Amino acid sequence: MANDEDYQYSSSDDDFPEQQYYEPLEHRDITNNILDDYEYLNYDTDSLESFNSDVDIVDGMAVSHVTNPNKKRSIEGAMVNLKYECFTTQDIFNNMLEKVDRLQPMFSIPREDIILLLQKYGWDEDRLLEDWTNKMDGLLIEAGIHINNEQKELPKSQRGISNRDFFTCPICCEDQIKETYSLECGHEYCISCYRHYIEDRLNKGNIITCMSCSLALKNTDIDELMNGPSSEKLMHSSIKSFVQKHNENYRWCPFTDCKCIVHIQDTTEFVEYIRLHYSPYVLCNESHRFCFSCSFEMHSPADCEITSSWIKKAKKESDNLNWVLSHTKECPKCSVNIEKNGGCNHMICSSCKYEFCWICNSDWKPHGSSFYQCTMYNNDELKTQTVIEDVSKTLKRYTFFYRMFNEHEVSAKLDWQLGQTVGNKIKSLQEKMGVSWIEGQFLTESLKILNEGRTALKWSFAVVFYSDSSHNLTKIFVDNQALLANSVEDLSALLQIKSPETIMEKKVEFYNKAGYVENRTYALMECGRELISKGIVKITN
C-alpha cells in the first residue's frame, strides 16, 4: 500500500491535476472489478435493478443527498431503543465499595473483611446476606478471616513481617533468611517467596490465602507485603471475574486496549430487538461501536451467526496446524493465557474458572458425561487431516471472499490513519481559509460515514460467501455491494486531498459523496436483512 508520505502536498500544489491529490489505492482496482471477479455468480450487470430502497441509483454526484430526510436513519437507527450503561472496572469496584459501606454497620467487622466476604461470594450481596444471617462465625472461618480450631493448635504468631537471624524457608530452602512473613496461623515463609507467590495470584482474582492453610490475606496485608498498592490489581481481576461470570449482562469493549464495560440490565428482549432492528450495537465511552451479542465490531449486513462462522473459519485457516503443537492457549471465554499441564485436556481457566476441552476449545461439561463427545477425542491427527481436506475443497471460493474481506480491513486501517490527519486539515482550514471549526466538521462527518461504509462493505463479503449464489436477491445484494464499494472509494479519495483551498472548493462534493455512501450503506444493510430473513444465507461449516 502506498503510504502517506508520498502524498504530502503543500497548499501551493493545488494547480495539479485533480486526480493527483488522491492516493492511487491499489484496492480501488480490485473493488472496481468485483463484478468481473464473481465467477461464482452468473452475474449480468445490465439486467439488474438495484435493491428496492428509496434511493435512486445515480452514477456520479449529480444528486445532493444532504437534505435527504432519511439521512440519519442508517447507523444511529441501528441502536434504537437499546438501554445500556458504560463502565470501567474502577467504576464497578467503586460501586462495590459503596456496597461495603452499606453493609459495614450491619456486619460490624472491618471493611477489609467485608471485601473478603464479598469476594468469596462473587460480589453477590444478596447471597452473602442470606448466608451471613445463617452462619455468621462459620462464614468468617470459611472465608479465611478467622482462624479455625485446627489452626489454633499451631504456635501462635503475629500477623506481619518478622526479622529473623537464621530462618530456613521451606519453599526456596534458602537458610540464613532475615525477613519473613506469616499470618496468625504461624505458617512462616521468607518474604521473597511470599512476594513471588502473591505476584503469581494477583491476576486470578481469587482470595489469596496462606500457602499452607485457608487463612486469607487482606488487601492491607498484600500491600504491606508487596510494598505498594498491589491489592488494586487483585481487586481489578476479581471484578473481571465478576463481569465474566455475569456475561449475560456485561460485555468488555472488544477494541484493543479499551477498558470499557457495557452493561445491559435486561437482555430478554434481544430476539425481538434483533428481528426489528439490527444486532444490538452499543457505543462505549471511547466511541467504539460493537455488537453486544457477539462482541464484534459492527458487522451489518452480516448477522451475529454469519459473523462468528466467518471468524471461526478464518481462524481455522491459520490455526489448523498450530493448535495441537502449542502448549499454551487462550481461555475461550476471557482470553487469559493458560498453560497445559502434562497432557490433561481438561482445562480450567485460572481467571474466570471456565472449564473447557483443550482439543476442541468447547465447554468441558459434555466431555465429562459421555464418551467421544469431543469430536476430536483420541483422534487428533486423523481429524486434522480431514479438516485440511475439507478446507481445500472450498478453499478457492473462500479465498476469494476472504481476500476481499481482508482488502477492506486493510483499507479501513488506512482510513483510520487518514482520520488522524483530519484534525490537522480542519485546523489548516481555520488558519488558512478562515473557516470556522463548526463549518469544518463536514470532514469529520465524512470520515465517520466512510468508516461505516467500509465496515459494512467488509462484512458484506461474509454474507455473500454464505449466500445461495443462484438466488436473484443474492445478485441484487452483490450489485449493491459494488455500488457501495465504488462510492466508498470515491469518498476515500476525496478525503486524501491535502490542500485547504481544494477541500473548500469541493465542499459540496464532500456532502454529496458522503450522503451517497450513507445511503448505499443503508441500502446494502437492508438488502442483507432481507437476504437473511428469507433464508437465502446458509451457514455451512
Next chain:
Amino acid sequence: MSRAKRIMKEMEAVRDDPEANIDLEFVSEADIHHLKGSFLGPPETPYEGGKFIVDIEVPMEYPFKPPKMKFDTKVYHPNISSVTGAICLDILKNAWSPVITLKSALISLQALLQSPEPNDPQDAEVAQHYLRDRESFNKTAALWTKLYANGGDANSSKGNVDQADLYGIDQSLVTEFENQGFEKDKIIEVLRRLGLKSLDPNDNETANKILEELLK
C-alpha cells in the same frame, strides 16, 4: 538458584523416608528438571501389587507453578488417560500451592488411585465403565495393573492378551458379531466408541446401533 536447591532438598526427603515406598530419580544427572517418580498401588484396590511410574517435568517457576506429571505406566483409571497417561487432578492445576512437594504430589496420585473421581474424568470411556459396572471395571483395572505395572514377569504375556479383555468387553458380545462376519478389531473399536462393555440380549435397539456403526 532456589529451584535447584529445593529439588535437591526434596530428593533428600524422599531418600530419608524409605517407608513411604516412593522413589524419585533424575532421568539424567545433567538435567535436574526431568525426573521419574514411582509409588506402589494402594492395597485392596485393583492397582494393588503394581508399581506406577510417573514422568515429572519441573517448570522454571517451580515451586510457584506445579510440576507437569503424567503416568508412564499404563493405568486403567477414570482420571487418567488410558492413551497418554495424562492426569486430571486439581492440585496439579488450580489448587497447586508452593508447599506441595513432588513427594506429596505422588502421594496424592496414590490417593487418586484409591478413590477415583468419575465425575471429573480425564478418560471418559474408562469413567463410564467405572460408573456402569464396577465389578467389570475392577477386573479390567486389575488386568492392566498385572500387564503394565507388575515389573518384568508379566511382559512376556502382553502380546497374547485378548483385546476384549483389555477393555473389559464381554467376550460373547464380540463373538456374536464375529459370527456375523465382522473383523474383531473393528467390533472392539465400535464397542469402545459406544462405551459398551456388555449387552442385554433383549436390547435390540443397541444391537442395531452397533450394527449400524459396524456397517459404516
